[in-house]
Amino acid sequence: xxxxxxxxxxxxxxxxxxxxxxxxxxxxxxxxxxxxxxxxxxxxxxxxxxxxxxxxxxxxxxxxxxxxxxxxxxxxxxxxxxxxxxxxxxxxxxxxxxxxxxxxxxxxxxxxxxxxxxxxxxxxxxxxxxxxxxxxxxxxxxxxxxxxxxxxxxxxxxxxxxxxxxxxxxxxxxxxxxxxxxxxxxxxxxxxxxxxxxxxxxxxxxxxxxxxxxxxxxxxxxxxxxxxxxxxxxxxxxxxxxxxxxxxxxxxxxxxxxxxxxxxxxxxxxxxxxxxxxxxxxxxxxxxxxxxxxxxxxxxxxxxxxxxxxxxxxxxxxxxxxxxxxxxxxxxxxxxxxxxxxxxxxxxxxxxxxxxxxxxxxxxxxxxxxxxxxxxxxxxxxxxxxxxxxxxxxxxxxxxxxxxxxxxxxxxxxxxxxxxxxxxxxxxxxxxxxxxxxxxxxxxxxxxxxxxxxxxxxxxxxxxxx
Amino acid sequence: xxxxxxxxxxxxxxxxxxxxxxxxxxxxxxxxxxxxxxxxxxxxxxxxxxxxxxxxxxxxxxxxxxxxxxxxxxxxxxxxxxxxxxxxxxxxxxxxxxxxxxxxxxxxxxxxxxxxxxxxxxxxxxxxxxxxxxxxxxxxxxxxxxxxxxxxxxxxxxxxxxxxxxxxxxxxxxxxxxxxxxxxxxxxxxxxxxxxxxxxxxxxxxxxxxxxxxxxxxxxxxxxxxxxxxxxxxxxxxxxxxxxxxxxxxxxxxxxxxxxxxxxxxxxxxxxxxxxxxxxxxx
Numbered sequence: 001x002x003x004x005x006x007x008x009x010x011x012x013x014x015x016x017x018x019x020x021x022x023x024x025x026x027x028x029x030x031x032x033x034x035x036x037x038x039x040x041x042x043x044x045x046x047x048x049x050x051x052x053x054x055x056x057x058x059x060x061x062x063x064x065x066x067x068x069x070x071x072x073x074x075x076x077x078x079x080x081x082x083x084x085x086x087x088x089x090x091x092x093x094x095x096x097x098x099x100x101x102x103x104x105x106x107x108x109x110x111x112x113x114x115x116x117x118x119x120x121x122x123x124x125x126x127x128x129x130x131x132x133x134x135x136x137x138x139x140x141x142x143x144x145x146x147x148x149x150x151x152x153x154x155x156x157x158x159x160x161x162x163x164x165x166x167x168x169x170x171x172x173x174x175x176x177x178x179x180x181x182x183x184x185x186x187x188x189x190x191x192x193x194x195x196x197x198x199x200x201x202x203x204x205x206x207x208x209x210x211x212x213x214x215x216x217x218x219x220x221x222x223x224x225x226x227x228x229x230x231x232x233x234x235x236x237x238x239x240x241x242x243x244x245x246x247x248x249x250x251x252x253x254x255x256x257x258x259x260x261x262x263x264x265x266x267x268x269x270x271x272x273x274x275x276x277x278x279x280x281x282x283x284x285x286x287x288x289x290x291x292x293x294x295x296x297x298x299x300x301x302x303x304x305x306x307x308x309x310x311x312x313x314x315x316x317x318x319x320x321x322x323x324x325x326x327x328x329x330x331x332x333x334x335x336x337x338x339x340x341x342x343x344x345x346x347x348x349x350x351x352x353x354x355x356x357x358x359x360x361x362x363x364x365x366x367x368x369x370x371x372x373x374x375x376x377x378x379x380x381x382x383x384x385x386x387x388x389x390x391x392x393x394x395x396x397x398x399x400x401x402x403x404x405x406x407x408x409x410x411x412x413x414x415x416x417x418x419x420x421x422x423x424x425x426x427x428x429x430x431x432x433x434x435x436x437x438x439x440x441x442x443x444x445x446x447x448x449x450x451x452x453x454x455x456x457x458x459x460x461x462x463x464x465x466x
Numbered sequence: 467x468x469x470x471x472x473x474x475x476x477x478x479x480x481x482x483x484x485x486x487x488x489x490x491x492x493x494x495x496x497x498x499x500x501x502x503x504x505x506x507x508x509x510x511x512x513x514x515x516x517x518x519x520x521x522x523x524x525x526x527x528x529x530x531x532x533x534x535x536x537x538x539x540x541x542x543x544x545x546x547x548x549x550x551x552x553x554x555x556x557x558x559x560x561x562x563x564x565x566x567x568x569x570x571x572x573x574x575x576x577x578x579x580x581x582x583x584x585x586x587x588x589x590x591x592x593x594x595x596x597x598x599x600x601x602x603x604x605x606x607x608x609x610x611x612x613x614x615x616x617x618x619x620x621x622x623x624x625x626x627x628x629x630x631x632x633x634x635x636x637x638x639x640x641x642x643x644x645x646x647x648x649x650x651x652x653x654x655x656x657x658x659x660x661x662x663x664x665x666x667x668x669x670x671x672x673x674x675x676x677x678x679x680x681x682x683x684x685x686x687x688x689x690x691x692x693x694x695x696x697x698x699x700x701x702x703x704x705x706x707x708x709x710x711x712x713x714x715x716x717x718x719x720x721x722x723x724x725x726x727x728x729x730x731x732x733x734x735x736x737x738x739x740x741x742x743x744x745x746x747x748x749x
Contacts (some may be wrong), residue, residue, distance in 0.1 A: 107709060108709060111506065111507055111508075112507075114506070114507040115507040115508045115509045115510075129712045130712065132712045132713050133506055133712055133713065133714060134506065136506065136510075136714075137506070223603070225690065279595075279600070279601070280595065280601075282591075282601045282602075282603040282604055282692075283587075283588075283591050283601060283603070349510075421712070422710060422711045422712045423709070423710040423711065423712070424706070424710040424711050427710060428694055431603075431692055431693045431694045432694075434603060434604060434692075434693070435604050435693055438600055438601070438604050440600045440604045440605065440693075441604075441693075456525075457711075460524055460525060460711075461711065461712065461713050461715065461716070463521070463524060464521045464524055464713070464715040464716060464719060465713060465715040466514075466517055466521075466715070
């Protein structure tokens with residue numbers, strides 16, 4: 001009788017234990033946590049598992065102690081990172097795991113990954129505001145080879161003497177245009193050197209749209225979440241840039257909105273000389289705009305160098321990029337908007353070997369032929385490191401335009417949007433812009449969302465921090 | 467049989483109890499503790515006391531979300547239950563095609579909330595555009611009624627099934643006796659059927675009440691709180707506090723909101739259960 005009881009208890013505890021084991025056996029499967037409901041996250045899980053398999057198959061290391069775990073931000077480069085990680089493991093024996101967060105889920109996933117015992121050793125932040133979340137996790141990169149190869153101090157984030165984050169890709173945005181269509185309308189890029197000339201050309205194309213066979217001068221300025229960042233973040237950068245420049249500052253806790261009239265000017269142009277009625281913008285997506293541009297239904301498309309893969313169907317010879325002119329003083333010398341929203345950070349809380357392995361991996365990425373080729377040719381990155389000599393220049397024609405503007409002595413516009421107070425601020429501006437476009441809100445609401453909310457957000461964050 | 471259960475209960479209880487402890491109890495306790503902390507990741511926390519709770523009302527979004535949620539809950543609970551009960555009454559009559567209709571009404575419940583939200587967003591935006599009205603993302607009133615329509619569509623079928631089960635259990639002899647006594651259809655409904663299905667009403671009210679109060683997926687995909695935060699409900703507001711603001715201080719505030727949210731939902735559900743339970747009759 002008693003023996004039976006013992007047996008039954010044993011069985012029960014084995015059952016319970018096996019279930020516990022079941023929980024811990026799949027570190028990759030729960031990596032998406034809250035995000036697991038969306039399809040992209042599910043894809044990412046399989047990616048995570050694949051890469052772990054790759055890592056296990058790799059030859060055992062001789063002497064290499066650490067390992068690298070990179071939580072990648074850019075889904076479009078996931079495959080390239082997986083390849084280069086496998087290559088590195090093959091050459092050095094150091095296991096490199098690359099997991100890519102689903103689009104829009106990076107912060108969410110980083111938060112859950114960082115809480116694990118096997119936390120990412122390499123992750124990224126999007127700028128000073130993003131760094132605020134992760135400052136306590138960033139290893140000081142000032143003594144590293146990565147830092148010594150930076151071409152310009154402005155491509156890293158500094159905190160006193162420490163360097164918590166270093167940019168690894170420089171991107172550029174502006175108004176991408178279809179050269180063939182522009183020529184068909186009787187213009188070239190040289191005709192557009194200011195807001196007034198841009199408006200004249202766009203208005204003319206809009207007026208003759210049937211004759212030219214387009215639906216509008218600009219692609220739809222979609223305010224769906226997939227596309228609204230082009231206006232609430234990237235376009236909003238220009239008035240902020242000019243204000244900072246005028247005031248000689250690099251960030252502020254209270255924006256004045258000096259150039260908001262110019263912001264209105266350019267946004268008005270986008271929504272009037274457009275392929276669709278402004279009241280429909282709330283539902284227009286990024287795919288809509290891309291499709292309109294690729295199908296030759298619009299001549300201008302505000303976006304960046306990263307969009308190249310989606311629009312290369314038009315042919316390299318047909319693609320060019322113009323600065324976003326907003327009618328500010330001195331804009332004839334304005335270039336494209338160039339900067340970075342991708343900064344590498346090394347996890348300070350990782351073990352010493354892992355930190356070293358991660359730094360070695362990063363050094364290899366920017367100095368070895370394979371690493372440089374992967375970054376410049378496979379991923380198409382322009383990097384801020386001096387090791388990327390001419391043979392490792394990216395082939396993207398939009399980037400060549402960016403270089404051409406710099407060579408012509410134009411001043412690139414900084415990415416000041418990394419100093420925007422929060423996602424919340426951007427969302428409120430986006431919402432106000434959408435309402436303004438549809439006519440349910442006024443421009444004053446946009447100004448309120450832009451100026452008052454900026455200060456409010458900074459004050460709230462400061463007050464909440466106590 | 468009972469002897470066997472007494473002997474082997476650990477086999478049946480322990481695995482689920484373990485899962486419950488790991489999947490619910492421990493996260494819950496830890497979550498409550500986190501609401502008193504400042505943190506970026508859940509392992510690396512510093513205790514700050516009641517500061518997070520004091521900061522919940524640092525802006526008025528939580529209050530706004532609360533009233534929006536409350537209004538939504540009242541309307542959706544009323545509509546869903548009235549329609550579900552009416553449908554159940556219709557479909558317990560001896561009509562042709564009853565089973566087909568039951569299946570059709572139940573089916574929306576099988577689709578996930580996120581997907582439903584996006585589908586209805588497209589549909590409703592299409593209708594609003596035809597009517598020349600501002601789209602969902604521009605009009606909180608449209609967003610509110612959109613959510614109501616969506617929830618009704620999704621939940622009515624499910625509640626209907628529960629009511630049908632209840633109505634089928636009403637003893638025929640009671641109804642026949644009432645008929646013999648000369649009761650009208652309406653009297654039979656109010657005096658016999660409704661009291662007899664009171665336990666089903668308890669369940670349905672509980673489910674719709676808590677579902678409406680906790681609504682997240684549908685809110686996120688249908689309106690995402692737009693315009694501004696005007697159509698933001700409590701769960702989305704908590705999510706927003708967590709992720710749309712920068713700095714570790716906001717995580718704790720979001721967590722504190724979540725604890726308050728839990729207390730409110732639990733309190734409302736308990737009050738409702740007590741109120742409707744007392745009206746149930748023993749068969």
